[in-house]
Structure formats: C-alpha cells, structure tokens
Amino acid sequence: MYSLNVRDHFMIAHSFTGEVFGPAQRLHGATYVVDATFRREALDADGLVVDIGLASQQLSAILATMNYQNLDDHPEFEDQNTTTEFLAHQIHLRLADAIERGKLGPSGKGLAALCVTLHESHVAWASYEADL
C-alpha cells in the first residue's frame, strides 16, 4: 500500500460541554497541525498516489472554512463537542467528499483510504482513518 501525506494548519476557538473536560469547558482555543494521508494500492500513470498540488489546495480550502473562527458559533457543529478526534472525522468527511466530486483529479478516484491527523500540541494528537 502506498501513502502520501500533506500538512497544513488552522487556528480556532471553542469550548466543551461535560464535566470530563474540566477547565476545557471554558472558552479557549487550539492550533491544529493537520496531516492528510492518502492511500492507494497502485500508483497512477504518472507514478503518483495523488496530485499533491490538488491535495494541498483541497485540504487548505477545507481548513479555511474553520480557520480563525469560534467553532462554538459554527452552524455545522451546533450541540457538538468539537474535540480533536471529532474534528479529524469532520475533515475526513469533507476531503472524502471532495475526492468523490473529482476535486483531486481523475486519479483521485482510485484512492483506497484516507487518514486525517490533528496535532494539538507537542504531546497530543488524534486521527480518523477510513476506507474511501
């Protein structure tokens, strides 16, 4: 299995609901350094997993819908704890949708799986991986 990874980041505010979150129930924020890892069984005709330029653009466009925002006010995340693992899944859904709509080019449709990882500090990260 081949994998190709591109990295970007976004910066948001949010708060969490539930005693398990302790002080993180207060409004605070995070930088998320995001890795999008694209997998496929065989390379395409150009010798690529995916067009890295298109992959970077799509990841950046998806992060731009959340970047420099308070996720507590984001219409799509109402009544949701926007935890690191939840956000990894959300970005996965949006990237998978972009792949299906052909935004990563024709050979993007040959991708087998996608993993999205969000690094929230030097000691913690979360990811979501699923087949496409």
Next chain:
Amino acid sequence: MYSLNVRDHFMIAHSFTGEVFGPAQRLHGATYVVDATFRREALDADGLVVDIGLASQQLSAILATMNYQNLDDHPEFEDQNTTTEFLAHQIHLRLADAIERGKLGPSGKGLAALCVTLHESHVAWASYEADL
C-alpha cells in the same frame, strides 16, 4: 477508526546479554519518549476516544515504576534483555491492564486497540500494537 495519542518520557539504565548487542552489552542507558495511541471505532458520548487526562495519568504512573532506575535490577525483568521493543510490549501490557481495571473510566472499556511507541533517539524507535 479513531486514534488518540499522548506522549511522556522516562530515563533508565540497563545492559544487554548477547553478542549481537556489541558495545550495548555494557551498562549504559536511554531516554525513551513514549507515545501511547488509543484506538476505537466510534467516539463515546462526550465525543472522545478516551479521557485524555486519565490516559496521561495512567501512562505517567506506569512509566514511574521504571523511571530513574537500572532495569538490570528490576524484579520483573530478571534474565530479560530490556530492548526498546520488549519495553514497548511491557508498557502495552500494563496500560491494557489499567484499561481493563477501569482506570481510564467507563468509556475506556470501549477501546479497540492500543499502540505503544518508544523513541530512543532521533533515528530509532520501536512499537508494539495489539487489539484490546
């Protein structure tokens, strides 16, 4: 599959038995930077893989039983080469046991798998992964 990772470290002395180890047969030591990666299929009711606070505490408590020690004198490792890969397994066993005893909270019992990685330098690391 969702994953959540927490990082900590410990510092030990040890020596190895066997010609394959060359100069590492002498008493020396290592800093191990440890990643514990918890996996589950679906998030719990709070939107979490696991309570990251409890996960960090349990990892730290397990590392404390080895930290600042000479592992050659550790009663549980008698006649064992405490290689990086062996130690990754040992920490995996102890974390898996803590999960089973409920030390990571009720939703910790929904975890599917665990990977423990020990970074021993900027050029070498080892890990052990198994289902829970």
Next chain:
Amino acid sequence: MYSLNVRDHFMIAHSFTGEVFGPAQRLHGATYVVDATFRREALDADGLVVDIGLASQQLSAILATMNYQNLDDHPEFEDQNTTTEFLAHQIHLRLADAIERGKLGPSGKGLAALCVTLHESHVAWASYEADL
C-alpha cells in the same frame, strides 16, 4: 555561556484589533508550545544551570494563569493585542519575577539571561530574550 531549556504548552482563545491582522481579527485561538531557556555563565555547586524541577513548576504555574482562557477577557491584557511576541514577553516578565522572588531556588539568582519562545504552529514561532 550555559543554557537549559524546559518545554510546556497552553491553549487559549483571543482576537486581534487592527486591519493588519485580517481574518485573525475574529475570535480564534492557538496552542502555544513554550520553551523557557535559562542562561548563566558558570554552573552552580551541583553542576546545574538551574533546578529543572523548580523551573518546570514555575513555568507551568505561570502558563496556568492563561491556560484554557479567552485572553480577550483577561484583566491584565485589556486593550492589548495578545500576539505571540507580546505573550512571549509577558511570560518572560513573570518568569523573571519568579526568579527574583527566589522561586527557582537560591542558585536561580545567578541566572544571567532568559529567553521565552512560543511555537504557534509548525511554521511560525516568536520569542523574547533579555538579561536578568
């Protein structure tokens, strides 16, 4: 010149005032991974730049006064853009004050300089350095 560095992190929300900030004028947030670098000309009697345990505790205590907060509501930062470089200076002031009050032990008073660095992503960081 000797230097000793300890690392920790904190997570905050804030917004900026001024057209130069573009979308960062909106309420957003950041993870800051913080390096506190202590410098002195000669080691103390124990062979140390500073007691690393006390240094880590003081840094953590200072970060706790901002961690999981919206800095827009922080009484000490009214009418201030809490930029990365501004926050590096603020943490420097608080650590320098702790050193002067003896919180890093008697040999902490022999420190010559302090640098505080805040990493805000994998591509940007800021620092403030000054003699003590």
Next chain:
Amino acid sequence: MYSLNVRDHFMIAHSFTGEVFGPAQRLHGATYVVDATFRREALDADGLVVDIGLASQQLSAILATMNYQNLDDHPEFEDQNTTTEFLAHQIHLRLADAIERGKLGPSGKGLAALCVTLHESHVAWASYEADL
C-alpha cells in the same frame, strides 16, 4: 505486532515528465529522510525485531546506490518518474531482497512486513508498505 524503525537520508537530483508536475518538470532535487520500519509478530531469541546494526547498514548501503546522483541518469529508472512514492517502493524492494538474502541475519527472515517512508520536506512525505 512489533515494529522497529531506523532513519537515514540521501540527496538526489531529478526531473519529472508530465504536465501534472508543473515546475517540477525542470531539473531540481530533494533530500529524502528515510524511515525503514520492520515488523514481526514475536521477538527473536535476543528480544529483538531485527538486528538494528545490520538494518542500519543495509539501509545505508541501499541509499548509497542513489545518494549524490542525478536519478534521470540512473540506469534502473529509465523512463520512470522517480516520485517520492515510487522511490519508497524501490527502496522497499531492495530492502526486502536484502532480507531474503539473509543480509539482516537469520532472524531477519522472521520479519512479517516492511514500511519505507520518504520525508521530502516538513509538509510532505510518502511511504510504501507490504508484507514480506
């Protein structure tokens, strides 16, 4: 499953053929920081995944056949786009062959899988993983 990773690097020139590559059609180059990750189900009699010294030597020897070269002139890569993912596969083939020829020692034959990752910058990497 146990894993053991060793890291090395090599520096090459190359160019790509195909409009998808844009400016990378010109002769340019890259530093590839290479991770070779060896996997096996159970440790060998010494408590090892593989002899890390032999693993490092073999990886280094394989990289030496490409290091400080223009891959456009490399006889084995004629009419090939030597993309990061293609090179990950090539190094995988060569390491798998070395394992089969016993170059990683007798216990190297017990390895279950191998992953080769090439980091081409702080924001992009590619890998190839397959069973042995």
Next chain:
Amino acid sequence: MYSLNVRDHFMIAHSFTGEVFGPAQRLHGATYVVDATFRREALDADGLVVDIGLASQQLSAILATMNYQNLDDHPEFEDQNTTTEFLAHQIHLRLADAIERGKLGPSGKGLAALCVTLHESHVAWASYEADL
C-alpha cells in the same frame, strides 16, 4: 530582543567543485526547509515584530526564484559553490533588500537583525545572521 520566525521550503539540484566535497561533486540535490527569523528591540504599534503575512509572502517569493531549479545554471551563482551556508547568506541578502524597499511594510524598517537558516536533512543545517 524580540524574534519572529516563519518557515517555508524549496527544492533544487546542484553540484560542487573541490575535492573537499567528495561525492557531492556529482550533480545531486536538496530540499531546504528555510527559517527566516526577524528581530527587533521593541514591538510596533500593533504589537508585532513584523507583519507575518508579508514576511511569509516575501520569503516565498525569494525562494521561488530558486525553487525547482538546477542552481549550476542559475545566472547569479556562476562559479560559486552553492553550499547550504552560501545559500543562507544569499536569501538573507534578498530578504534584507526586500525589507529596505518597504516590502514588509513601514514597520519592517524597524527590524534590527535577520537570521536565515536552511535545514538540509534531519542531521544538518546552516544559517547566516546579521544586523539590518
């Protein structure tokens, strides 16, 4: 003294002249991950060392004049060994010139010093620092 750092990268081919370079006399290449560190004594009216958006754009524009090129053919580097340390100086010269021409905004003119660092692998980097 305040510092602010932005990071980017470029990928080039080149060769070196002189026996000291050994195999690096052959045509090969490198990825350079570049840190540009801007320093000033006091923050500007917005609380900034420099406009990070303009700084990133200027760095990217300068790297674009070398990116995806064979530096052996670059008109400005004729008869020059384009070593890592030489290139750090060249990028420093170009960034300092951009600052003087006002490309980093009016407050860019208040900058005191600039350091440019090129990381060529996980084990080697070079930098050039000078007052502005």
Next chain:
Amino acid sequence: MYSLNVRDHFMIAHSFTGEVFGPAQRLHGATYVVDATFRREALDADGLVVDIGLASQQLSAILATMNYQNLDDHPEFEDQNTTTEFLAHQIHLRLADAIERGKLGPSGKGLAALCVTLHESHVAWASYEADL
C-alpha cells in the same frame, strides 16, 4: 555570522549526588541527541563554514569515548555530577581541542565560536557556547 550544525547521539548510564536531584540520585540513564554548531564570520575558499564530513567524524569520535558507558565509572568524571549542561561543556572542550589540533582541517582554524547542545528528551535540553 555563519553557523553550520551537525547532529549525532550517544547513550549513557549515570547517577547524581545531591538532594536537589531527587529520584535522579539513583542509577539511571539518558539518550543525548547532540548538536554541534560551528560559527565563523566569513566562509572559507570552498564556500564552507567547516568540512562537514570532518566535523561529523570528530563529533562521532568524541561521543564514542562516552557512548554505551556508565559515566559514574568514567575516569575523567570522578566526583562530578555529569549533568546535561556539564556534558555539553565537556564535549565543547574536546571539540575545541580537536579544532586546535587541526582535526577539522586547515580552515577549521578560522572558526570563531562553537555551541554544543544536548537534547535529553522532547521537553528538555542544555547547551554550552563559547568563542574559540
């Protein structure tokens, strides 16, 4: 000022004397990832700060005198706490001596300063810098 950095590592056992060290008074160990940073005002005739091959060899040779050892038994460190900052100084002394003896080549004698940094974990490092 130009700087060039090379990285290597070594692994040792040791213990400390003095209550300030708490549990680190016990025999334990560390991996030290070492950065040796060489500085000079102007590049040599080849466009170099120093011959990076010779620099790496000398650093490796110096680390080999301590690697895989218990520093409590090392004849040169009797009655010394081999703290990270102390060891940074010791390696600085040995590298400075090698430079003076011409081990880094004739142009090594033009070096202006040297900084040696020892990373002991992902959260702590120490260094010693002095003119040559």
